Amino acid sequence: MNNKSDHKKLNEEVEQALQSVDGIQRASAPPFLLTRIKAGIQSAAERESLWFKIASLLSRPAIATACFVVLLLINILAINFTDNFSTNSTSNTIAQQKDDYALSVISIYEPETNEPY
Amino acid sequence: MSDQPELLVSQKQETISQDFSGIVSKWQDMVYNTALSIVQHEQDAEDITQDVFVKVYEQFKNFRADAAFSTWIYRITINTALDAEKKKKRAKNGGLMKRLFNVSENEEPVHFNHPGVLMDKKEQAAMLFKALKKLPEKQRLVFTLKKLEGLSNAEIADIMRSSKEAVESLMVRGMINLRKLLTSYYEKI
Numbered sequence: 001m002n003n004k005s006d007h008k009k010l011n012e013e014v015e016q017a018l019q020s021v022d023g024i025q026r027a028s029a030p031p032f033l034l035t036r037i038k039a040g041i042q043s044a045a046e047r048e049s050l051w052f053k054i055a056s057l058l059s060r061p062a063i064a065t066a067c068f069v070v071l072l073l074i075n076i077l078a079i080n081f082t083d084n085f086s087t088n089s090t091s092n093t094i095a096q097q098k099d100d101y102a103l104s105v106i107s108i109y110e111p112e113t114n115e116p117y
Numbered sequence: 118m119s120d121q122p123e124l125l126v127s128q129k130q131e132t133i134s135q136d137f138s139g140i141v142s143k144w145q146d147m148v149y150n151t152a153l154s155i156v157q158h159e160q161d162a163e164d165i166t167q168d169v170f171v172k173v174y175e176q177f178k179n180f181r182a183d184a185a186f187s188t189w190i191y192r193i194t195i196n197t198a199l200d201a202e203k204k205k206k207r208a209k210n211g212g213l214m215k216r217l218f219n220v221s222e223n224e225e226p227v228h229f230n231h232p233g234v235l236m237d238k239k240e241q242a243a244m245l246f247k248a249l250k251k252l253p254e255k256q257r258l259v260f261t262l263k264k265l266e267g268l269s270n271a272e273i274a275d276i277m278r279s280s281k282e283a284v285e286s287l288m289v290r291g292m293i294n295l296r297k298l299l300t301s302y303y304e305k306i
Contacts, residue, residue, distance in 0.1 A: 013241075014299040017248075018292070020241035021264050025233035029149035030163055034141050037170040044171050 141170055147187075147266070148194050150233070154265045155198040155258075156205075157229040157246055165201050169194050184275070191276045195258060231265075248298035256291035259284055 046052060057063055148169050153162035172193050180189055228243040249257055255277070262268045262276065270284045277284065 010300060010303050013303045014296055016238075017241040017245045017299050017303075018295060020234065020238040020245055021231075023235065024231065024242075024265055026146050026150045027153050027162075027232045029145035029166060033145055033149075033163070033166060034138055036163075036167050037141060037174075040167045040171040041174050044175065 137170075137174060140173065144187075144190055145170075148190065151191065151194045151261070151266060152198045153231070154261045155195070156202050157250065161201060161205070162198075165194070165198050168201075169197050172197065188272070188275045191262070195276070199254070244299060244302055245295070248295050248302065251298055252291055252294055256287050256294060259287040260291045260295070263288060 047056075058067065145166065149162055149166045152165040152169070153159065156162055156165065169190070173190060176193075180186070229246045230239055230243055231246065234242040249260065252260065258277065259273055262273045263270070268276075270281045270288075273279075273284045274281045
């Protein structure tokens with residue numbers, strides 16, 4: 001008997017909960033919503049600008065990492081190329097100076113004779 | 118649901134910004150109330166309302182006259198609210214640092230009190246909203262639109278791009294599930 005009345009009470013509570021939103025009033029939007037919306041529209045328009053798009057694209061981790069790697073490779077290649085170029089040009093200059101100042105004579109003690117041995 | 122879509126559609130893009138405040142003042146309560154009923158969080162509902170009107174402003178030129186303006190704005194509101202809810206859930210579940218340091222910011226309130234509920238029914242309504250959160254998405258939406266927004270099955274079917282029969286079926290299943298959930302809650306008390 002007690003169990004039956006408990007069950008009935010439970011059902012009543014459930015029904016009351018289900019009917020609790022009957023006749024519910026609409027919640028009113030907060031004041032100054034229009035101002036917030038206008039600010040939102042403005043910032044959305046700014047987000048649409050080209051520079052903002054470029055900046056947001058570059059700030060993506062994958063793009064930023066890729067750009068960093070490319071820059072690093074360009075730097076490495078540039079350093080290598082400069083090293084080779086400077087080594088070649090230095091050896092060319094030395095060879096030219098050797099010719100200009102007749103530095104082909106290796107030693108002053110070297111016998112200079114035109115006669116055949 | 119006393120909207121005049123033909124009047125709104127005939128407005129040109131230039132006049133939209135001028136009339137936009139009129140659109141906002143006409144629909145803001147509906148958007149806010151729907152968002153609030155879905156996310157059950159006042160601050161989030163405010164943010165969603167703002168996002169909805171920004172989208173309305175941006176997409177007004179894409180609005181097709183074959184749908185009522187109210188249907189269109191309801192769809193935007195529901196999608197925005199559901200997206201925000203999913204985003205929040207992801208942020209709550211994810212975040213290794215949060216889990217490591219056991220940061221518990223922005224905790225959900227235990228009981229949500231809808232401001233439109235009568236004073237003497239607040240407690241029961243809080244239980245109902247708690248149970249509503251546990252319902253499958255479509256059942257929850259149908260219940261929200263029917264009971265909290267007072268829409269007809271035909272209007273809900275339009276909004277959800279579904280049939281009236283499907284809406285009725287979702288409502289019946291939703292009520293069965295709500296009864297089960299509420300019974301289990303009251304049994305624990």
